[in-house]
Amino acid sequence: MEIYGDSVSGNCLKVKWTANHLGHDYLWIETSVLNGETRTPAFLAMNPAGQVPLIRLDDGRTLAQSNAIITFLAEGSALIPSDSFDRARMFEWMFWEQYSHEPYVAVARFQMRYLGKPASALEARIVERGKAALARLDAALESRPFLVAEAPTLADIALVAYSRVADEGGFALADYPAMLSWIGRVEQALKIPAREGAPL
Amino acid sequence: MEIYGDSVSGNCLKVKWTANHLGHDYLWIETSVLNGETRTPAFLAMNPAGQVPLIRLDDGRTLAQSNAIITFLAEGSALIPSDSFDRARMFEWMFWEQYSHEPYVAVARFQMRYLGKPASALEARIVERGKAALARLDAALESRPFLVAEAPTLADIALVAYSRVADEGGFALADYPAMLSWIGRVEQALKIPAREGAPL
Numbered sequence: 001m002e003i004y005g006d007s008v009s010g011n012c013l014k015v016k017w018t019a020n021h022l023g024h025d026y027l028w029i030e031t032s033v034l035n036g037e038t039r040t041p042a043f044l045a046m047n048p049a050g051q052v053p054l055i056r057l058d059d060g061r062t063l064a065q066s067n068a069i070i071t072f073l074a075e076g077s078a079l080i081p082s083d084s085f086d087r088a089r090m091f092e093w094m095f096w097e098q099y100s101h102e103p104y105v106a107v108a109r110f111q112m113r114y115l116g117k118p119a120s121a122l123e124a125r126i127v128e129r130g131k132a133a134l135a136r137l138d139a140a141l142e143s144r145p146f147l148v149a150e151a152p153t154l155a156d157i158a159l160v161a162y163s164r165v166a167d168e169g170g171f172a173l174a175d176y177p178a179m180l181s182w183i184g185r186v187e188q189a190l191k192i193p194a195r196e197g198a199p200l
Numbered sequence: 201m202e203i204y205g206d207s208v209s210g211n212c213l214k215v216k217w218t219a220n221h222l223g224h225d226y227l228w229i230e231t232s233v234l235n236g237e238t239r240t241p242a243f244l245a246m247n248p249a250g251q252v253p254l255i256r257l258d259d260g261r262t263l264a265q266s267n268a269i270i271t272f273l274a275e276g277s278a279l280i281p282s283d284s285f286d287r288a289r290m291f292e293w294m295f296w297e298q299y300s301h302e303p304y305v306a307v308a309r310f311q312m313r314y315l316g317k318p319a320s321a322l323e324a325r326i327v328e329r330g331k332a333a334l335a336r337l338d339a340a341l342e343s344r345p346f347l348v349a350e351a352p353t354l355a356d357i358a359l360v361a362y363s364r365v366a367d368e369g370g371f372a373l374a375d376y377p378a379m380l381s382w383i384g385r386v387e388q389a390l391k392i393p394a395r396e397g398a399p400l
Contacts, residue, residue, distance in 0.1 A: 048336055049296065063288050065295040072288035088263050088272035095265040096249065099298045136248055 004031045004043070004054040008114075010106060010161030011066040012053040018070040018157055021190050022077055026055075034114060066161075067094045070154050079154050089148045093155035101137070104130035106162040108169030119170035130171055137163060138176035145185060152189045160186045204231045204243070204254040208314075210306060210361030211266040212253040218270040218357055221390050222277055226255075234314060266361075267294045270354050279354050289348045293355035301337070304330035306362040308369030319370035330371055337363060338376035345385060352389045360386045 003019065003026045005012030019026050031037045031052050038050050047054045047064045054064045055072075063069055071094075074080050081087045104126050111117040111126075137159060140147065147155040164183045167173050173180050187194065203219065203226050205212030219226050231237045231252050238250050247254045247264045255269050256262045263269055271294075274280050281287045304326050311317040311326075337359060340347065347355040364383045367373050373380050387394065 048339065049300065057285075061285060063285075063292055065292045065299075067295045068288055068291035071291050072284065075284055084272065084275055085257075085261060085263075088268055091268035091271050092263055092265040095267045095295070095298055098295055099265075099302070100249065102299070103303070139248065 001026045001058065002029055002056040003027070004029045004046075004056070005052050006031055006033050006038075009033065009052065010165065011102070014066045014157050014161045015053045015055065015069050015073070017190050017192055018073050018079065018154070021079070022073060024073060067098060067154070067158055070157060074154055078151065079157070081149050081153055086148050086153075090153045090155040093147050094158045097155075097158045100129070101133040101159065102162060104133055105166050105169055105171065108171070109162065109165055110169075112170055113168045122170060127170070130166070130169065134163065134166060134171055134176050134179060138179040141178040141182045146182070152186055156182075156186045157190065160192075201226045201258065202229055202256040203227070204229045204246075204256070205252050206231055206233050206238075209233065209252065210365065211302070214266045214357050214361045215253045215255065215269050215273070217390050217392055218273050218279065218354070221279070222273060224273060267298060267354070267358055270357060274354055278351065279357070281349050281353055286348050286353075290353045290355040293347050294358045297355075297358045300329070301333040301359065302362060304333055305366050305369060305371065308371070309362065309365055310369075312370060313368045322370060327370070330366070330369065334363065334366060334371055334376050334379060338379040341378040341382045346382070352386055356382075356386045357390065360392075 001019075001024065003012075003015055005015060005028060007013070007030060016028065018024075031043070031054075033052065037043065038047075038052055043054075044050055046056065046062045049064055051064060053066050053069060054062055055069050056062050063072060071080070081090060108122055108126050108130050111122060112119060146152050147159065160183055163179060164187070173183075186192070201219075201224065203212075203215055205215060205228060207213070207230060216228065231243070231254075233252065237243065238247075238252050243254075244250055246256065246262045249264055251264060253266050253269060254262055254264045255272075263272060271280070281290060308322055308326050308330050311322060312319060346352050347359065360383055363379060364387070373383075386392070
């Protein structure tokens with residue numbers, strides 16, 4: 001299997017962490033979004049949406065969308081709860097991540113870190129909704145070690161990806177203490193190198 | 201089971217259509233977003249995200265996020281492909297819908313229909329990305345009857361919800377002929393009343 005990913009993208013790191021944790025064999029093909037490598041004709045032929053991460057199976061079939069990819073890779077593993085309601089909760093968090101967390105927390109980070117915007121130039125809507133997303137996560141983690149079960153699931157992988165680097169988008173991690181300790185637990189459980197994907 | 205939903209929301213209608221198609225028993229509790237009924241203390245206690253749709257099971261447990269709810273309701277049914285790669289493709293479309301389709305196609309419609317904005321006042325970014333999403337859908341449907349398999353899956357339900365009313369957001373459905381005939385096929389297969397959720 002080939003994984004096309006940009007090492008500074010939380011969405012791409014989700015796939016790498018899941019594949020590593022489960023011991024999948026893969027070839028990582030570094031694909032830079034900022035250099036336009038997801039917009040070449042060759043890449044668009046593999047993924048018309050022009051987005052990484054993307055996996056290509058040995059038979060040539062391709063699959064996009066980070067949360068769909070990690071669901072596919074983790075089938076039958078302990079990263080997906082066997083209880084049907086817990087599994088539904090896991091998907092609830094994963095869809096919420098893509099709709100209510102990533103578009104604010106990751107976008108603020110992208111604009112500050114990659115486009116060089118100062119925090120004061122971020123759109124107020126992005127800052128407010130990013131804070132609301134982190135506050136919701138923090139509240140949910142006050143009473144439990146992981147989002148869905150007693151051990152990490154794909155929901156934790158999906159949500160930790162941009163939460164752990166939210167400070168690069170101007171969000172103060174210390175304002176979310178329950179979230180902060182959860183980040184440490186997820187990193188430890190998945191053996192994620194400290195600050196992988198963070199600035200060198 | 202109770203379904204809290206706003207009948208003019210495509211996200212809520214996905215849940216209704218899926219429950220109807222599969223013959224689930226439920227009580228529909230009309231919950232108006234515009235009237236603030238998703239922001240009351242009682243509602244926020246059920247869903248801290250303050251969003252519909254939401255389902256409440258007989259034992260009191262609640263579940264949010266339209267695509268997570270329909271996945272839960274459809275477990276074991278023909279709406280979820282049994283082949284693991286087809287299932288992954290279904291999730292790919294569903295995550296893409298929430299990230300790259302709904303925030304443009306549904307938001308344009310919301311601003312025009314509910315906030316009374318003229319098409320000319322929509323943000324250019326929303327219009328462009330909405331068109332790109334519909335074009336991608338149209339291209340994918342040129343060579344196949346449904347998004348993933350020979351019969352409808354949850355991917356079709358998720359994507360048809362706002363595509364069928366995209367004209368209310370200023371998008372010309374006739375520009376996407378393959379998508380337009382697919383809308384008819386999905387409506388027929390799921391017995392969706394013509395223009396349910398559309399203006400009276």
